[in-house]
Amino acid sequence: MPLLMDVLSGRDLSFLKMVAQAWGIELHGDDRVTVLNEVIQGILQHEWRDEVLETLPERARQALQVLAQNGGRLSWAVFTRRFGEVRPFGPGKREKERPDLNPISPAEVLWYRAMIGRAFLHQPGEKEPVEFAYIPDDLLDYLHPLTQPDERPFGRPASPGEVAYLQPVRDDLLDDLCTLLAALRAGLGEEERNRHLMHPSAVSLWQGFLHAAGLLDPQGQPLAEPVRVFLEALRGEALALLVSAWKSSETFNELRLMPGLICEGEWQNDVLRARQKVLERLQSLPAGTWWSLSAFVRAFREEDPDFQRPAGDYDSWFIRRASDGVYLRGISSWDEVDGALLRFILTDILHPLGVVDLARFAPGGEVSAFRLSAWAENLLQGVAPNGLPAEDGKLKVLSSGAVFAGRSLSRAVRYQIARFCEWEEISGNEYRYRITARSLERATAQGLRPRMLIALFRKQVEKSLIPPALVQGLERWESVGTQARLQHATLLRVASPEVLAALKRSRAARFLGEELSPTVVLVRRGAEDKVLEALVELGYFSALADDEQAP
Known part of the structure; x- marks a missing residue:
């Protein structure tokens, strides 16, 4: 990072004298080089530094604090959008206007105290340099108190009306992922698959979770061993695995998964940075307190609008509104893109993952409030939370070939059952299947044999409740195949x-x-x-x- 010398070395004598006056530095020299050295030495003296910092206007001090908390640098576009512009003046006009005495913005207050500089600097991971506002390194060393995080909550607590209808976290994401894995493995069509999905509209999102957790290959097919481990894990362990995978995934792109937006082109957004910003703010909120969603989003816009845009770039991302094809560019589209992303992460990502409870003004209305769930602390640390139901249910099988699997059944067992059967409509918390010649032929194509299904029944159904005729039929089918066909003629x-x-x-x-x-x-x-x-x-x-x- 540049030093104070770099900030001032290109300035004319008139500018240096304005800086000296702002700091209360008594000058003895008349030439630019002597004055430059006197100003730098004066600024770095403790007594002068402390006095000037204490007398800074509140907004200028806040601007300095934001820079300090961001490692001493922030893109020039971001900084001036939040804290005002620095007007370009030649020496003559500057002497006449005296912007050091009549600043129009917090940025100008800091500029004429040489507390900030402006330069093109390289950013890690970026090929081209970006223009930054920065605090000189030798001055930043003295600003340690300003680098401490702001302890103020982000937003405000929810009002009673905002929490009229509560939506606590559930763990049914695990059941949908089991269903989706079985459907992918069996090669089912959309209609048959959706019969057993509790959230069919979220399929692309669920597939994103499966990819992030390493359960699918590049072609989107289940990987046998990782899937087995995931489905055999306790429900709490499986949910913790999903949260950890999502937190660290560089391929799970919330912005490109958002419904209603169409992202075009090869531009890239830093998903990890945006995700971490949201989680940091979320974890700073009072535990157990319902928080206003609109106020939380508004606080981001006011205090950290560029949480997903490190260079404050609102023009190079090509994003269209799906409803009418209009491109959403510039800071004026913040609510429809960046604000919408915040809501999406809270309501469509963190809620199904079990991290936040939601609340609404009215049933079926927009989400108005949220809070960290009872599972959140453990899940965000990659630890299985307590209180999730055990998977100790049993199968029910009828002689007609109907099979009933409740949500309390092991997901690993249901995954296997689903691959042997036709899928019928779900009823409450019960998944319904039927064994047919067609489903057995499909299972055989996957390397499954009826004897495996019989063994599964003997483990998961009480022995006295296994229909003998069904077992005989499965054994006969494995020996001679389909013995009767019904056809239209x-x-x-x-x-x-x-x-x-x-x-x-x-x-x-x-x-x-x-x-x-x-x-x-x-x-x-x-x-x-x-x-x-x-x-x-x-x-x-x-x-x-x-x-x-x-x-």
């Missing part, structure tokens, strides 16, 4: 065997299937019109009969 009934014989000698013979009797034959699906035409050519008029018409 078109039957052709003719008045006499002679008619059928003539038809079999015609060009329509290739459209005929199995002969069921001398006057009844199957017609291949889709060929009905061809057969009717051939009958007319043979001199027989015919018609299609309704299913209810008896022969």
